[in-house]
Amino acid sequence: MMKTGTKRTIAGAAGAALMIVYPLAMFSCGRTQHFELSRFLGPDMCGGCHAAVADQWKNSMHNLSHFDPVYTAVAKHLRKGLTDPDEIAEAESCVKCHTPVGFVTGNPTKVSDDLDRVPDIAKQGIQCDYCHSATGARKMYNNDIRLDPGHGMDNAGTKRGPFTDSHSEFHKSAYSKFHTESGICGTCHDVRHVVYGTKLETTYEEWLGSPYNSSDSNKRIPCQGCHMYQRPGVPATGSTPRPQNPGEAAGGGPQRAHIYTHYFVGANAYVPNKFGDAVKARMAEERLKNAAALTIIDAELSKGIVKVEVKNIGAGHKLPTGLTDVRQMWLEVVVTDAAGRELFSSGKLGRDGTIPAGAVVYNTVFGDGKGKAVANLAKAREVLKDYRIPPLGSVVETYTVPNLKAKTVTVIVALKYRSAPQELLDAVFGAGKIVLPVTTMAEAKKQIAL
Ligand code: HEC
Ligand code: HEC
Ligand code: HEC
Ligand code: HEC
Ligand code: HEC
Structure with missing residues (x-):
């Protein structure tokens, strides 16, 4: 028996037919x-x-x-x-x-x-x-x-x-x-x-x-x-x-x-x-590790500029996809000198598990219809940001290393993924109660003599 519309008949606990009228908004x-x-x-x-x-x-x-x-x-x-x-x-x-x-x-x-x-x-x-x-x-x-x-x-x-x-x-x-x-x-x-x-x-x-x-x-x-x-x-x-x-x-x-x-x-x-x-x-x-490829472009490194190309080689949709106001995919970039001293970094998780400001994050952000970001999707009247990598497409990110004087530098780049931000988990479950695994999807390393 199939019924349509806003009225439904459901057998009640005592077996009696019970008429329930649902608010129109539900349908x-x-x-x-x-x-x-x-x-x-x-x-x-x-x-x-x-x-x-x-x-x-x-x-x-x-x-x-x-x-x-x-x-x-x-x-x-x-x-x-x-x-x-x-x-x-x-x-x-x-x-x-x-x-x-x-x-x-x-x-x-x-x-x-x-x-x-x-x-x-x-x-x-x-x-x-x-x-x-x-x-x-x-x-x-x-x-x-x-x-x-x-x-x-x-x-x-x-x-x-x-x-x-x-x-x-x-x-x-x-x-x-x-x-x-x-x-x-x-x-x-x-x-x-x-x-x-x-x-x-x-x-x-x-x-x-x-x-x-x-x-x-x-x-x-x-x-x-x-x-x-x-x-x-x-x-x-x-x-x-x-x-x-x-x-x-x-x-x-x-x-x-x-x-x-x-x-x-x-x-x-x-x-x-x-x-x-x-x-x-x-x-x-295994799926995440076969989704993306990274290339370090060092042509302008002597000027302190390092570029990273991120390519979606494995996903049949954007990278990441799905619930992308929650999912986090980001780039971690570290530049060191010959002695291993860190000259620059971006996207290294903080002690509290959050991604630091300024990192490149691939995700979507919803807005309230007036340009203000909203965390609750129930309030989402617009998409403010959709920065992700299309299927078989790529993006190039540019980083500037200030006052670069070293003769030899090492650039290490990693593309990271986790299913939800620590801030959201802390708000929902309590601080530090749930820490999700972070998967390194792709890595690249290059030692460059300047
Ligand atoms: C008593 C055994 C049995 C039970 C229980 C059973 N199936 Fe099957 N089902 C089969 C057999 C045998 C085939 C044929 C396999 C083939 O053709 O390779 C089949 C085929 C199928 C197919 C392929 C149909 C097609 O034309 O492509 C689907 C889908 C399927 N079953 C779903 C279900 C679902 C869902 C349930 C549970 C609600 C279920 N089956 C319960 C034995 C069963
Ligand atoms: C999310 C939807 C979904 C669910 C849940 C799902 N199936 Fe399927 N199943 C599919 C689709 C789609 C195909 C055919 C894929 C194609 O032909 O491209 C399929 C194929 C099959 C087949 C044909 C043989 C094969 O695997 O190719 C059987 C039998 C089958 N499913 C049984 C089941 C049983 C039993 C369950 C639960 C334990 C189940 N399915 C759960 C979507 C589903
Ligand atoms: C060419 C292969 C390919 C095709 C086609 C493909 N996917 Fe994917 N899918 C992937 C890979 C690789 C990942 C892991 C990377 C990622 O999260 O995007 C993935 C991840 C996902 C995820 C998890 C995303 C997340 O981060 O939470 C979902 C959901 C998904 N796919 C659904 C789909 C649906 C639905 C389709 C069809 C409309 C589809 N996929 C087609 C390869 C594919
Ligand atoms: C039209 C279908 C649909 C509706 C309605 C829907 N979801 Fe989902 N939900 C999905 C799909 C598909 C995924 C998987 C996408 C992915 O993995 O990124 C998902 C995944 C999720 C996840 C991720 C779970 C995890 O373990 O990471 C959360 C959280 C979630 N949904 C919350 C909600 C909430 C809250 C609502 C209601 C406000 C909702 N969903 C309504 C289809 C739906
Ligand atoms: C009835 C709705 C429905 C259908 C049909 C459906 N999905 Fe889903 N799918 C969901 C929801 C909801 C989730 C997230 C569940 C959760 O939160 O745990 C999900 C999760 C997934 C995930 C895991 C995502 C992750 O983050 O790891 C994949 C992959 C996926 N679906 C692929 C498919 C494919 C492929 C098909 C078609 C064969 C399909 N789904 C059909 C609703 C659906």
């Missing part, structure tokens, strides 16, 4: 679908036959999207103290993507619901039966996936995927072009403010405008071409081989040339590790 991005909870089957069920896929997906950022402690704490932090209804509508909207099965079945409907008291299946985050019940998307942002789930154990419905000849006793199978293209990822990986329309995350849009979105099928790489080819030891980025992964999609199923992997690793080394999955943390580092 300001269009009509929403509603399904009975029993229409979704849990990942353990799927894993009974798709064991390898289920193992890979376990503790992925998709599996953890509801419980992710950084997400839940940040969501509560951003919601606090808001009074403007438009800002509240945005701050409450997170569950649509982070707890999608819960959202389309009625619990939770918003961030301020008790997120611990949602059905067990909803706690499993972005899961098998959500993605594999998808038939398309209404629009390409804010998770507007169209769903056609089954009717429980006895009639599991149609699972859609990449095969044209797939058979299972348990469920019907169907080929779905949508599943083989970036769009299935893009509808969640482009995020807009629900009222102001401000573009908060643009990973899909960045890919659309990239050389990877090529009409030449030999050059075309959708999201799946990198992220669903990765496995331990095979980072599968734009700068590394992306070999096929032959095997079976289900126990006893036919041998296939490629089984799409389901680790869904991006750049986050902290969260999977927190849930005991060191493998995914290492895979995130």
Whole structure:
């Protein structure tokens, strides 16, 4: 049974039908679908036959999207103290993507619901039966996936995927072009403010405008071409081989040339590790270490000028991408003399874990509509800064070393990444309570005689 509009019927605790009317703002991005909870089957069920896929997906950022402690704490932090209804509508909207099965079945409907008291299946985050019940998307942002789930154990419905000849006793199978293209990822990986329309995350849009979105099928790489080819030891980025992964999609199923992997690793080394999955943390580092290249340009060093070129060689979108008002990618530059004495530095983390002023940071900054930066995305009416590196593009940074008199100097450059600034973690969790790993994505060193 599917309902649309702002009224929904949900079975109450006593079994009685309960009519709930939601404020219009919650649906300001269009009509929403509603399904009975029993229409979704849990990942353990799927894993009974798709064991390898289920193992890979376990503790992925998709599996953890509801419980992710950084997400839940940040969501509560951003919601606090808001009074403007438009800002509240945005701050409450997170569950649509982070707890999608819960959202389309009625619990939770918003961030301020008790997120611990949602059905067990909803706690499993972005899961098998959500993605594999998808038939398309209404629009390409804010998770507007169209769903056609089954009717429980006895009639599991149609699972859609990449095969044209797939058979299972348990469920019907169907080929779905949508599943083989970036769009299935893009509808969640482009995020807009629900009222102001401000573009908060643009990973899909960045890919659309990239050389990877090529009409030449030999050059075309959708999201799946990198992220669903990765496995331990095979980072599968734009700068590394992306070999096929032959095997079976289900126990006893036919041998296939490629089984799409389901680790869904991006750049986050902290969260999977927190849930005991060191493998995914290492895979995130492998991905980051094959994303960028650095070149030191010393032609004008005698005048005290050193340039650094940073190239995005591996990511199918800007570097970094996603939640880039929070993510931090920055350059650390150190110049020393022959005796190792530091003549200049930029971007070395302070004792308190913060990036010092003047460092080159690749990120986005939102504004209040009048040119003033805002830290809370609920208040984001404009993008004030978007300084990142386009796919296969590069930028050149210029540094000036004052009073350079040494005869021999060494220039050491590193590109660093972490998932969130220390300032934000300190504000949300308390000073120094959480310190995220910093990954060195690329390094370059040059000794120059002047
Ligand atoms: C975020 C969405 C998403 C989630 C979550 C997800 N899948 Fe998939 N899955 C896909 C896509 C997309 C493909 C096909 C990729 C392609 O063809 O480019 C796929 C492919 C498959 C296939 C075909 C064999 C293969 O791997 O190539 C099976 C079987 C499958 N998934 C089962 C599962 C199971 C079981 C789970 C849960 C443990 C799961 N999927 C979770 C998106 C998802
Ligand atoms: C349209 C879908 C969508 C909505 C709505 C959404 N997010 Fe997300 N969120 C994402 C995606 C996609 C990522 C992963 C991007 C990345 O890794 O940079 C993400 C990642 C995050 C992370 C990073 C988690 C970590 O461990 O580093 C935080 C924090 C977060 N979201 C907070 C929120 C909050 C707060 C809201 C509501 C105000 C929200 N999100 C609404 C899609 C969404
Ligand atoms: C009783 C075993 C069994 C269970 C349980 C099961 N599947 Fe399957 N599934 C199979 C088999 C067998 C295939 C065929 C594999 C092939 O063709 O290589 C398959 C194929 C698929 C495909 C590929 C469809 C295509 O046409 O590309 C997807 C997607 C899929 N299953 C998803 C799921 C999801 C999601 C669940 C849980 C809701 C699930 N399966 C539960 C046995 C099962
Ligand atoms: C050519 C390979 C390639 C393609 C295609 C690609 N990615 Fe990535 N992706 C990477 C690499 C490398 C990284 C790690 C560096 C980074 O963070 O950008 C990454 C990181 C990410 C992250 C984590 C970003 C962060 O810092 O939080 C997300 C989310 C992501 N990709 C989603 C997508 C989506 C969605 C698509 C399709 C629209 C896509 N990717 C296409 C290679 C690719
Ligand atoms: C239902 C919405 C949804 C869909 C569909 C979806 N994602 Fe995600 N994805 C998210 C959210 C939300 C997160 C962040 C979860 C968290 O905070 O822990 C995320 C996280 C990720 C990450 C990890 C980012 C990091 O920082 O490490 C990658 C990689 C990723 N998604 C790739 C994909 C790809 C590839 C597809 C398509 C096959 C896809 N996603 C489809 C919502 C979605």
